[in-house]
Amino acid sequence: MDQQPTIGILHPGSMGAAVAACAKQNAASVLWCKDGRSTASTERAAQFGLTPVTALGELLDRSEIVISLCPPAAAEDLAHDVAAHDFTGVYVEANAIAPERTQRIAALLAAATVVDAGVVGSPPARGKSPVLYLSGPANATTRIEALFAGTDVQTKTLGAKVGKASALKLAYASFQKTSRVLVALAVGMAREHGVDQELIDVASRRTDSYLSEPEYIAKTAARAWRWGPELEEAADTLAAAGLPPEMLRATASTLARWNDAKDDSELTLTDALKQLAQP
Incomplete structure (x- = not known):
């Protein structure tokens, strides 16, 4: 396993940017795609030291692990966009969506390894320390645990079945x-x-x-x-x-x-x- 993987964050909202900043402590870099994003997203990404790219394809080509943290309604559309680029890395589906939707996304992203995740708690800033619950293939959840080791994001793996983290x-x-x-x-x-x-x-x-x-x-x-x-x-x-x-x-x-x-x-x-x- 690479000690310092390149990470992609979709997208740097208030939770996503803070989680990405924690991941950055154990990553070579954290990329975000500025195409279509707001001024607020740009400012947050700059505040947390994230690296901008111009297109989703570039982010996916350069990233070994992609973390999806977006409004729940956009989760499947975003996964479809990622699937269209045949992403083959680890895709962390960390949105607040139903287990059935998470399983559909896992099936859609057949070329990738999908980890189901759920954040419980406030964004990791100003002393807050949320828990990122994980479920999915053991080799992939182990990589995500290592990514957040020693950061303000705690991790807990619930097992291999995709959907358990979303259900919790x-x-x-x-x-x-x-x-x-x-x-x-x-x-x-x-x-x-x-x-x-x-x-x-x-x-x-x-x-x-x-x-x-x-x-x-x-x-x-x-x-x-x-x-x-x-x-x-x-x-x-x-x-x-x-x-x-x-x-x-x-x-x-x-x-x-x-x-x-x-x-x-x-x-x-x-x-x-x-x-x-x-x-």
Whole structure:
């Protein structure tokens, strides 16, 4: 394995540029393609010391490892562009996309070795140290681990199956990002009625993440028959305040799948999840 491979980054957004800067510590150089990119991208690339090239083909011809970090909607189109150039190196698909899309991209890039990746955490700057989860062929994931060794990007390999890293990324994002929106709705509702500070005081008494308490899912299922209607009332209150009620109505609809578990104190986590998966 080359000790200092040449890396290509697609593209230097806020996350991509910071990740590329970390990779640069163990690379001969990090290339980026300036064709069609914004002034902000150019400034970020310069700030992190990335080397510009004029065309995608040049980047692919010179790079042994390419890291794709772009908006999720663009991930497959970008992979198609790369496939058209018959790239044969390691392609790190690090976008927040569904496992099925990652697997389609792996099939599309048949000439390359595809590593599935997911970044959990903030861009590696100002003391932040995200984790880059990896899954794919062992020889390729080992190269990516070496690329980020000793940098602010931590790596953790989940196995050889492409799609596992993407699944972990989206599972975490589904909780973390939805929770942030729920905070906005809850504070907005409380502020409309002049009790937002009291709401914050109540919440400050509990700081643990519900995501770390999966055993509570069975208790949630047993109480769903009461919680669903309560959230419908909350949705009505949001609507009256001019705030969007759809998220709470969707949550109430999800809880309805557990109506048959009413007050079932013997329900297990496995049974609760099985019921949740049934319409």
